[in-house]
Amino acid sequence: MQIKKGIPVSPGVAIYPALVLDAEDQPIPRRSVSASRVPHEHERLDQAIAASIDELEQLRQQTATALGEELAKIFDFHQGMLRDEYLIKQIRAIVDADRVTAEYAVYQATHRLAETFLQQERSYLRERVSDVYDLQKRILKHLVGYTRTELSQLTSPAVVVAHDLTPSQTAALDKTKIKGLATDAGGRTSHTAILAHALGIPAVVGLGSITRQIASGETVIIDGHQGQIIIDPDAAKLMEYRQELRRMAAMEDTLGELSKLPAVTKDGTKVNLLANIEFPSEIPPAIHNGAVGIGLYRTEFLFLAADNEPAEQEQYETYVEAIRNLDGLPLTVRTLDLGADKLTHQMTLAGGDTHERNPFLGCRSIRLCLQNLPLFKTQLRAILRASTQGPVKIMFPLISNIMELRQAKMILNDVMEDLDEQGIEYARDIPIGIMVEVPSAALQARAFTREVDFFSIGTNDLIQYTVAVDRGNERIASLYSAAHPAVISLIKEIIRAGQRAKIDVSLCGEMAGEPEFTMLLLGLGLRCFSITPPAIPEIKRILRSVNIEQCQKVARRVSAFDSDREVLNYLRDELGKVVPEAIGGRSARY
Known part of the structure; x- marks a missing residue:
């Protein structure tokens, strides 16, 4: 094993x-053609490209129907490449200069393009290599019948x-x-x-x-x-995972019953269960699972799925779709949370060079937006315009100091003034919040409460920055732990600061959807969880099985531990006493 x-x-x-x-491509052999055959090879190339564009349009329409218009835009990138005159000229030039078949010219030109993408500093461009090979296979299929x-x-x-x-x-x-x-x-x-x-x-x-x-x-x-x-x-491993699958299937069987029940503890304390989403199409199943709103709408896929920066109207229509799908339930929209290395080269950024040695500590999220005001203002305009359609909140990510927040709010006010001058309606009392995901913001939580309407604790990055561990690095992945006492202490202080200032506090990181932490978070005072939709029923079942006094005792006991292993073992034991089947085979994997 x-x-x-x-x-x-x-x-x-x-x-x-x-x-x-x-894993390897099938190479296309080099075959020469006579000078008189060169025009015929050009004609074959034109026909293959036209057929490929038609296929892509059909695939785009199928994807739009099945997964939504937003995801279908991925294939706009493909169609754009097939209509790129520079690429077509390169292929034609190889046919003309070397007197070779159209398929060999396509194979050579697309391989060169793929190598160019691979050498780019920006990860967004490196990840487009699979798109290049997708086009290569599609054109070759029409030329020689070759496909994967x-x-x-x-x-x-x-x-x-x-x-x-x-x-x-x-x-x-x-x-x-x-x-x-x-x-x-x-x-x-x-x-x-x-x-x-x-x-x-x-x-x-x-x-x-x-x-x-x-x-x-x-x-x-x-x-x-x-x-x-x-x-x-x-x-043993097969048994462990099969038990997990049975547990997940059993949870699905009780989904209908749980989704209709209120999210309250045994002693009557109400808890809000919200969902994290990437696409408006995820909202109906999230509500079916029992979500009472969206606590985190990640907007970056609007930018990743498109070849160019999404226009204001395009963003507006996407936000309106999400609001209408919620039918009066609240939507929290997080502004763009990407690094410059993830944006396409067509998206003009201030400063030009986007290469950074350490993007996680570089120009990303709110920092990127504050340095690229046209991009930021366009998104804020779209959100504000959509806010007339239902309850919306705006949330700024990766805020690390008060001045960043004040600058973001000032820009938001500028956008509001522009809309006023143009006579465009928007919700004037729209709540403003921040993701608390940087230790400096967590330690200054009390000061931030005077500036915002709500907090959302982003534990994914908070853990990463607190324990200095890149969560994608396999060599040190074991050090990345939500159970680290320092992380728990920061979460406790953030919740306490919010309670004192009487502002809402939610937690939207993966930690909120892990059953082991439910009792601890309730005991620390958290009353709003924002989680992936499939996890909602299980978290609801746990909170309906406990009372707040139990959870507060758990939180007090955890505060005495000095290692994440002690914390995890204790939390699993306590959860097992309340809902034994919630643990299943998890302990071997965490």
Whole structure:
């Protein structure tokens, strides 16, 4: 048995035989043509490109119908490349200069383009390599009939293991046959990762050399929660994960009942359960699961899915769709939370050079927005205009000092004044909040309460910055722990500061959706959880099984521990006493 760690991009668990796709491309042999045949090769190229554009338009429409217009924009990037005169001229030039077939020219030109993308400093551009190969395969299919293994030919369920999947392949996956994805390449913001998440297929990417370590037919466990791939699991590991699947299935069976019940503790304390989403299409299932609003709407996928900066009207329409899907429930919109390295080269940024040695400590999130006011103001205008359609809150990410917040609020006021001058309506009492995810902001929480209407604790980054651990670094991943006493102390102080100032405090990091921490967070005073929609029923079941006095005792006891292992063991023991089935096989994986 081998366990490999990668980057989790879509949650869930799958246990199935592996289908390993070839990692290497099939090279196209060089074949010369006579001078008289060159015009014919140009004609073949034009026909293949036209057929490819038609196919992409069909795929775009299918994706828009199945997953929404926002995700369908991924294929605008592909169509744009096929209409790029510079690329077409390069292919034609190879045919003319070397007197070779159109397919060989396409193969050569696209490989050169892929190499150019790979050499870019910005990760966004490096991750577009799979898009280039997607186009290459599509054009070659029309020229010579060559394509990758057709996943649609699968006759039984499997997990797909590949060097990488193209966005077209991912969008066309049959969820009844493809139960999980594992790839050598890829990152959290690749188009393939975005589509896998939207499809609800458990996926782990960035595994390095997983295609060389798994044989087709070999049993594989994909754990999309923890970013783990378990190859040839032993009997104990299989039993553990099968128990987890049964537990998850049992939870789904009680979903309808739980979604209708109020989120209150045994002693009558009300708790708000909100959902974290990326797309408006996720709202109906989140409400079905019991969410009473959206505590975190991540807007960065509007920028990642498009080749150019999304226009104000485009953003406005997306926000309005989300508001209408909520039908009066609140929506908290987080402004752009990306680094400059993730934006496309068409998105003009102040300062020009976007290369940074350490993007996590660089120009990202609110810092990026404050240095690129046209981009920031466009998003704020779209949010404000949409706020007339229902209850909306605005949340600024990665605030690290008071002056950053004041500057962001000043820009928001400028946008409001512009809308007033133009006679455009917006909600004038729109609540403003911040994500508390930097230790400096957590330590200054009391000062921030005088400046905002609410806090949302972003534990993913708060943990990372507090314990100085890159959560995507496999070598030190074990040091990244929500149970670290220092992290718990910061959360306690943030909640306390909010209570004293009588402002709302929620927690929107992954920690909020982990059952082990529910009693602790309740005991610390948290009364609003914002979590991934599938986790809502389980968290609701736990909070309905406890009373606040129990939880406060747990919080007091935890404050005496000085290691994360002590904290975790104690929290699991206490949860096991209240809801034994909530623990299941988790202890071996955390």
